[in-house]
Amino acid sequence: MTWRDEWRRVQAIVWKDLTTERRSKAGINAVVFMGVLILLLFGFALGPDTEALRAAAAGALWLAILFSGVLAFNRSYQLELDGGALESLLLYPGSRWAIYVGKLIANLVFVLIVEAIVIPVALVLYQVALPPGWPALIGVTVLGTVGFVTLGTFYAAMSSRSRAREVLLPLLLFPMLIPVLLSAVEASTSLLGGDPMLEAGAWVRLLGAFDIIFLVASLLAFEYVIEV
Amino acid sequence: MFGRHGDGVDGQKTKTRAKPDTPVGESTPTQGAYSTIRLPTVTLRIPDRDVAAATITNVTRRFGRRWALRGVTLSIGPGEVVGVEGHNGSGKSTLLRILSTAIKPTGGEAQVFGADVVRQPTTVRGVVAFLTHYPGLYDDLTAEENLRFACRMLGVDFGRVPPVLERVGLAREAGETVRTFSAGMQRRLSLARLLLQRPRLLLLDEPYNNFDPAGIALVNEVVREVRGAGGAAMIVLHDRHSAGDLLDRVVRLKQGVVLTDGPAPIVGDAQTSTRLTDPRESTLIAGGAA
Numbered sequence: 001m002t003w004r005d006e007w008r009r010v011q012a013i014v015w016k017d018l019t020t021e022r023r024s025k026a027g028i029n030a031v032v033f034m035g036v037l038i039l040l041l042f043g044f045a046l047g048p049d050t051e052a053l054r055a056a057a058a059g060a061l062w063l064a065i066l067f068s069g070v071l072a073f074n075r076s077y078q079l080e081l082d083g084g085a086l087e088s089l090l091l092y093p094g095s096r097w098a099i100y101v102g103k104l105i106a107n108l109v110f111v112l113i114v115e116a117i118v119i120p121v122a123l124v125l126y127q128v129a130l131p132p133g134w135p136a137l138i139g140v141t142v143l144g145t146v147g148f149v150t151l152g153t154f155y156a157a158m159s160s161r162s163r164a165r166e167v168l169l170p171l172l173l174f175p176m177l178i179p180v181l182l183s184a185v186e187a188s189t190s191l192l193g194g195d196p197m198l199e200a201g202a203w204v205r206l207l208g209a210f211d212i213i214f215l216v217a218s219l220l221a222f223e224y225v226i227e228v
Numbered sequence: 229m230f231g232r233h234g235d236g237v238d239g240q241k242t243k244t245r246a247k248p249d250t251p252v253g254e255s256t257p258t259q260g261a262y263s264t265i266r267l268p269t270v271t272l273r274i275p276d277r278d279v280a281a282a283t284i285t286n287v288t289r290r291f292g293r294r295w296a297l298r299g300v301t302l303s304i305g306p307g308e309v310v311g312v313e314g315h316n317g318s319g320k321s322t323l324l325r326i327l328s329t330a331i332k333p334t335g336g337e338a339q340v341f342g343a344d345v346v347r348q349p350t351t352v353r354g355v356v357a358f359l360t361h362y363p364g365l366y367d368d369l370t371a372e373e374n375l376r377f378a379c380r381m382l383g384v385d386f387g388r389v390p391p392v393l394e395r396v397g398l399a400r401e402a403g404e405t406v407r408t409f410s411a412g413m414q415r416r417l418s419l420a421r422l423l424l425q426r427p428r429l430l431l432l433d434e435p436y437n438n439f440d441p442a443g444i445a446l447v448n449e450v451v452r453e454v455r456g457a458g459g460a461a462m463i464v465l466h467d468r469h470s471a472g473d474l475l476d477r478v479v480r481l482k483q484g485v486v487l488t489d490g491p492a493p494i495v496g497d498a499q500t501s502t503r504l505t506d507p508r509e510s511t512l513i514a515g516g517a518a
Contacts, residue, residue: 009381011380012380015364015377019373020368023369078505079366083363083364083367084361084364085365087362088360089357090330092331092378092381092382093354093382095350188306200303
């Protein structure tokens with residue numbers, strides 16, 4: 001198997017996952033609804049104080065993405081488990097990492113689409129104006145999402161064969177996400193406030209480092225977690 | 229001199245790998261699947277009769293505290309079709325899943341055309357096709373899309389999809405989502421996916437389930453084709469009559485051990501009933517498995 005063969009397999013999995021999702025639409029509806037609902041609940045909990053809402057906006061947004069994203073990861077492997085497709089997928093000749101990368105890219109596209117809907121809602125609900133450095137904010141969002149999806153796809157594979165996967169996935173995933181969550185929230189909060197202390201850069205570098213570490217570790221370990 | 233196939237630039241013979249229209253991973257000399265005989269002007273590819281299609285040596289497999297297989301030793305020759313029988317939980321499906329590389333054995337060794345299922349799984353997956361209990365299809369994709377996905381995963385040209393769909397009788401339903409298919413149609417589509425692969429070892433787990441007589445005939449036809457091409461097949465079955473005269477041997481498992489292994493009796497022969505009530509079976513029932 002050459003790199004070209006493996007890339008062809010990655011593309012096939014991305015196409016299959018996104019086509020399936022586009023046809024059913026059940027996943028995106030549920031995940032977007034969940035994300036917006038969490039933002040609303042946080043808004044009610046924080047009260048009508050505009051300053052408090054603005055200060056908590058980044059944290060609330062990332063928690064909404066995290067909680068709703070877990071639904072997406074579970075669903076990603078549920079598609080394979082229905083009708084025994086996971087075993088068939090694993091029996092195609094080729095490397096297991098291609099399956100992981102395919103799932104990772106499909107989940108990344110899915111979560112980014114969800115974010116494209118949820119982030120504007122958050123900006124309106126929490127009365128946050130876009131700062132001048134908004135492209136950097138998009139960069140932080142993408143980096144944070146990559147870290148989140150990397151771990152989410154990996155742990156969803158690990159828990160996919162468990163009967164209690166809906167419970168197991170958050171238990172495994174959330175503790176590991178703390179560094180990503182912390183870096184993403186701090187960087188986003190700094191950028192939303194105009195980054196007066198120029199501290200966002202340090203958080204972004206940390207976020208990038210976590211992304212690389214998690215990606216490499218997941219690629220190396222995926223073959224073992226997906227084995228029976 | 230005129231670019232004769234296999235000649236080196238200086239006219240000396242070079243060891244070249246034959247490029248047959250074969251499935252992925254087939255027929256490298258290191259796999260021992262074929263002997264390449266070089267003649268001055270032609271290359272002959274002859275199935276190597278010395279290399280077993282599958283060799284299973286003292287294989288064990290444990291799920292938790294339960295032993296599904298307890299030291300199974302078998303060999304399947306090229307061109308051989310072996311039926312595997314036994315009660316539920318006797319280890320039939322586990323044996324097939326080990327040969328397909330879906331699961332690893334707890335102990336022992338298994339090879340497919342010389343490739344070890346644990347150490348060379350990718351090579352094994354290139355020559356094995358496994359029809360499982362489950363359809364293994366994506367409900368929201370159409371029949372054609374499911375096969376095109378399989379083509380991309382296997383590295384096979386999309387051009388194979390229409391004739392394969394035609395062969396399994398689903399050409400008219402090619403554009404319909406699998407969600408709308410009956411169990412039998414889904415089974416046909418699973419079989420179609422196997423046909424894309426042109427396998428050398430067919431592993432069929434209760435392949436006749438959900439098939440009408442035409443479907444059963446189709447399964448048997450596919451097995452005969454694989455056998456005719458020097459491949460082999462291992463078929464888990466409860467109803468031997470569906471296989472007709474297809475089987476060369478029948479292996480009977482009981483509680484994870486091989487109870488009997490011998491030539492398949494002619495369908496309707498009195499031996500059928502004799503084999504099913506082998507005295508060793510009653511010994512195992514009375515004394516527990518070894």
